[in-house]
Amino acid sequence: MTNETAAALRRRLVEQIVGDGVLHDAEVRRAAETVPREVFLGPAIYKPSSPPGVTVWTPARRDDTPTDEWLRLTYQDQTWVTQLDGVLAEDAVGPVTGGSPTSSSTLPSVILWMIEQAGVTRGKRVLIIGAGTGLSTAYVCEVAGEDNVTSIETDAAAAERARKALAEAGYAPTLITADGLRGYPDRAPYDIVIAFCSMRHVPYGLLQQIEVGGTLLVTLAGWGVAHGLARLVMQADGVAEGRFLPGYTSFMIARPHDRPLHGPFELLPGDERPSRIDPALLDDWTGRFVAQLAAPSAERLGVGAEQILLDVATGSQARTCRAEDGDGWTVIQRGPIKLWNAVEDSIVLWESKGSPHLSGFGVTITSDTQRVWLGEPSGPSWTLPI
Numbered sequence: 001m002t003n004e005t006a007a008a009l010r011r012r013l014v015e016q017i018v019g020d021g022v023l024h025d026a027e028v029r030r031a032a033e034t035v036p037r038e039v040f041l042g043p044a045i046y047k048p049s050s051p052p053g054v055t056v057w058t059p060a061r062r063d064d065t066p067t068d069e070w071l072r073l074t075y076q077d078q079t080w081v082t083q084l085d086g087v088l089a090e091d092a093v094g095p096v097t098g099g100s101p102t103s104s105s106t107l108p109s110v111i112l113w114m115i116e117q118a119g120v121t122r123g124k125r126v127l128i129i130g131a132g133t134g135l136s137t138a139y140v141c142e143v144a145g146e147d148n149v150t151s152i153e154t155d156a157a158a159a160e161r162a163r164k165a166l167a168e169a170g171y172a173p174t175l176i177t178a179d180g181l182r183g184y185p186d187r188a189p190y191d192i193v194i195a196f197c198s199m200r201h202v203p204y205g206l207l208q209q210i211e212v213g214g215t216l217l218v219t220l221a222g223w224g225v226a227h228g229l230a231r232l233v234m235q236a237d238g239v240a241e242g243r244f245l246p247g248y249t250s251f252m253i254a255r256p257h258d259r260p261l262h263g264p265f266e267l268l269p270g271d272e273r274p275s276r277i278d279p280a281l282l283d284d285w286t287g288r289f290v291a292q293l294a295a296p297s298a299e300r301l302g303v304g305a306e307q308i309l310l311d312v313a314t315g316s317q318a319r320t321c322r323a324e325d326g327d328g329w330t331v332i333q334r335g336p337i338k339l340w341n342a343v344e345d346s347i348v349l350w351e352s353k354g355s356p357h358l359s360g361f362g363v364t365i366t367s368d369t370q371r372v373w374l375g376e377p378s379g380p381s382w383t384l385p386i
Contacts, residue, residue, distance in 0.1 A: 005068075006038060009075040016077065017109045025116045031142035032112050038074040039169045040135040041105055042161055044089035045073070045080040046096070057084055057099060059092040080105045082133055088157055101252060103158045105133045106196065110249060112139065117231060117245060118192050118217040120144050127187070127209070128152065129180035130196035130251070134162030134171075140194075141171045149173035150187045152180040154255060181254055183209045190214060198227055198250065200257040200296070201370050201384045202240070210234040216242075219251045220363070220372070220384070223259040223312060224292030224300040226285075227251070228358045232365065241377065243362040248285055259299055259312055267308070267319055270334030276344045279307040279320040279329055286358045287347060293372055293382035294346035295339045305329055309339045318343075349380055 014032045017023045023032065046057040062070055073080070082089050083103035084096055115136070120126055120143050131137050131153035141149050151173055153159035159177040166173065176184055180195070181203050188209035198221035210216060216232040227250035232242035281287040283303060291300070301308040302319070309318040316335025323330050331340045353360075353374060364371050373381040 006036060006071055009071055013075045013077060013108065017112065020109065022109045022113045023116065027121065027143050028112055028116050031139045032108065034142055035135065035138045036169055037108065037135060038071060040133040040138065040165045041074055041080060042082060042090065042133065042165060045082055046084060046089045054098055057081065057096040059089045061090065077107050077109050079107050083158055086155070088161065103132050103155060105135055111136045114194060114217055115139055115143065118194050118215055120192055124148060124191040127183060127190040127193045128196065129193065131159060131162045131175060132196060134165045136196055137162070137173055137175070138166060138169055138171050141173050146171050146173045150176065150184050152176045152178055152184055154179055179256065181206060181256055185209055195219065197252055197254045199254050201386045202365055204367055207234060207240050207365060212236050216240060219249055221250070221253050222292045222296055224288060224295065224298060226289035226292040228289050230363050232363060238367060240365040241363065244358040246357065246359045265310060267317065268334055270317065270332045272330060272332045274323065275320055275329040275331040275340065277347045280304050281347055282307050289358055290346045290350045291343045294342040296385045298339055311335065311337050311339060346382070350374070
């Protein structure tokens, strides 16, 4: 297939994104119509299938795929996983059962929306955390100018892959292989920092690399598998403050912030009582985030009426189920932390305020503490783990 056809598919995808009301800025749109995403998918991707109970990832190699089919994959508004458990798709020897994605090419609509929400314009100094395939870096180069762009990738293999793709597409930003949570002081200060990974909290040293009045766009997440994209502004007193944005944005958690690995676990007997809330509220986007705020060191498993919380620090447990008579729900707790008590209190508070979307919450970060608050900065709040 010709480059002209790739360009036509690119324009069609951009028209779709604009039609969905996601993209408005003319320069960001121009970048979307210019950057060849097919270069950034690299030699291979993982294509998922989902038989009952498990995901099977099958490598799809560009050289083994008809050109027109590869371009159709490229210009879908879809995330394509490029690395599982540290293994790039081109290095996989066959299908992988299970596994955790560790690098990907995110939906173009999400990347472009975030670039627009961060306020990237020509001449702005931008730091990108989580270069991934390099696609987001290329978009930002088109808008801000490559001399103004610094991009960090923690995974050496992914960074090298991104570096090759950027060069092939004609871009030469500063690309660093390092821990993105530390930023890159040598090129600071930055007007804008965009994280294409999620964090449990924002390292204060990273904030200190942002110019006064500058913007941080970051997804706050945790071990409860809840996510919220926040836009913060750096103030002259060293405080960063802002609100969560509308929508539903999630990213892989930064590797230093991921939960510790553990082996098999047992659900053991404990104190049993009726639950004050419907456990299925933890399946709601914001309900799950509120529960995570209440139990920040707990891993969440389960779904619907059967939720399981396992506290990584203390081994405390909480699990829920339908009451035996079918009326309401039962919770069983054990360990030094009453996880479900804290979750109930937070969910009840959220419901008392009308159960707003996460965009009804905000964040304040100082050198001493990081708080998520409901409504206004003076409203009810939860402290992030730091």
